[in-house]
Amino acid sequence: MTNSEETEFKSITRAFFEKEWKDGFDIFYEVPVGDRKKYIKFAEYDPRDFSRLDAILQEKNHTVFYIKETDLYKYYKFNILKHLLLGLVQDKPPVKEVFQRVVPVATRILQDYLEIPASDRFLDLLDEIPKVLAEAVGPANLPFRDLFSITLKENATYVHCVNVGLFCLCLGRELNMSREDRETLCLGGLLADIGKKYIPKDVMFKEQELTHEDMRSIRRHPSLGRQALNDLKHYPETVLLMAGEHHESFDGTGYPMGYAREKINTAAPICKIMDVFNALTSRRSYREVMTPIQALTLMKDKIGEQFDPHLLNTFILYTGK
Ligand SMILES: [Fe+2]
Missing domain, CATH: 1.10.3210.10 (Hypothetical protein af1432)
Known part of the structure; x- marks a missing residue:
């Protein structure tokens, strides 16, 4: 695991999954390995089946999760911003x-x-x-x-x-x-x-x-x-x-x-x-x-x-x- 990989992952809390996602993404948790950190994938977020993920999240003993920054960027670009702009065009x-x-x-x-x-x-x-x-x-x-x-x-x-x-x-x-x-x-x-x-x-x-x-x-x-x-x-x-x-x-x-x-x-x-x-x-x-x-x-x-x-x-x- 390199330092650049460490900076690639961004922490999110459980509340983040309640946001209005339309696309899926991988969820990771962090484990220390020597003086570095390693990110282990343990679930996928599927907006069509949140209850399954919800059960996994409750079972696991983690309160902070990680997402790849590229997925976080896509979330804003293709969900939040798109939703905002479309709403403004439609509703005026x-x-x-x-x-x-x-x-x-x-x-x-x-x-x-x-x-x-x-x-x-x-x-x-x-x-x-x-x-x-x-x-x-x-x-x-x-x-x-x-x-x-x-x-x-x-x-x-x-x-x-x-x-x-x-x-x-x-x-x-x-x-x-x-x-x-x-x-x-x-x-x-x-x-x-x-x-x-x-x-x-x-x-x-x-x-x-x-x-x-x-x-x-x-x-x-x-x-x-x-x-x-x-x-x-x-x-x-x-x-x-x-x-x-x-x-x-x-x-x-x-x-x-x-x-x-x-x-x-x-x-x-x-x-x-x-x-x-x-x-x-x-x-x-x-x-x-x-x-x-x-x-x-x-x-x-x-x-x-x-x-x-x-x-x-x-x-x-x-x-x-
Ligand atoms: Fe300033």
């Missing part, structure tokens, strides 16, 4: 419902990418999400109150990524950006924080005060995310720059490069505003959730410093709609 739901249907799918893909964790190629499953949302948003845009009610307020990176993508898309509409640019902006928002996958878990979830070294580690995520996206050779430059520059500040006091104003890609400051706004209005262990007005009041104090004045003012106007 109003814009708010389009967002409500898309959010859980994007969240699940990003959760599996970040937590299993799946390889970076998993990210191309998100390609259709901005297209679907941009098509649904008309000239009138989705009202902010509807958008805000749809976003989850959980403190999880995958939830944060989805929210930032949605906020970016709608702010792009307010900025009268072309549909193509809004799709890119949305995709860049969804992916801007994926570099957090490479930050050690004990630092990411630390409850105590962060050390200087912890901060250094966290501040590497823009560069790491940009590098990972660049390696995929799949994304436009704007998406890479949104990942790399979404913590730069208007006045040059941000990180990692300390770029200011025109030196920063035009899409990155949009992402920065949405990133901070979502962080402030989401649950955090160390403080109460802020309302949009509380968050914007705080952010307005940093206008012209952290935030581009035109962009922040446009967002503030949108929040009143």
Whole structure:
């Protein structure tokens, strides 16, 4: 068993079998062999005969199972995403419902990418999400109150990524950006924080005060995310720059490069505003959730410093709609 074979298998819990699969796949369990791990096939999932598998699962003394990443990818591509897109074409739901249907799918893909964790190629499953949302948003845009009610307020990176993508898309509409640019902006928002996958878990979830070294580690995520996206050779430059520059500040006091104003890609400051706004209005262990007005009041104090004045003012106007 080689290391590459180890990375090929992704852990899943029993609840995973209750998802709506249409195709079968092999299920494995893990056994340690020396300092390596071996994956033994012990059952096949057949969606037409789940009761047989259910009996086997109850009999076996395993709570965590493994699936090949290629099967997991196919599950999203040919079951979940296909089901979502077909449903939208058939039902033609109003814009708010389009967002409500898309959010859980994007969240699940990003959760599996970040937590299993799946390889970076998993990210191309998100390609259709901005297209679907941009098509649904008309000239009138989705009202902010509807958008805000749809976003989850959980403190999880995958939830944060989805929210930032949605906020970016709608702010792009307010900025009268072309549909193509809004799709890119949305995709860049969804992916801007994926570099957090490479930050050690004990630092990411630390409850105590962060050390200087912890901060250094966290501040590497823009560069790491940009590098990972660049390696995929799949994304436009704007998406890479949104990942790399979404913590730069208007006045040059941000990180990692300390770029200011025109030196920063035009899409990155949009992402920065949405990133901070979502962080402030989401649950955090160390403080109460802020309302949009509380968050914007705080952010307005940093206008012209952290935030581009035109962009922040446009967002503030949108929040009143
Ligand atoms: Fe970030």
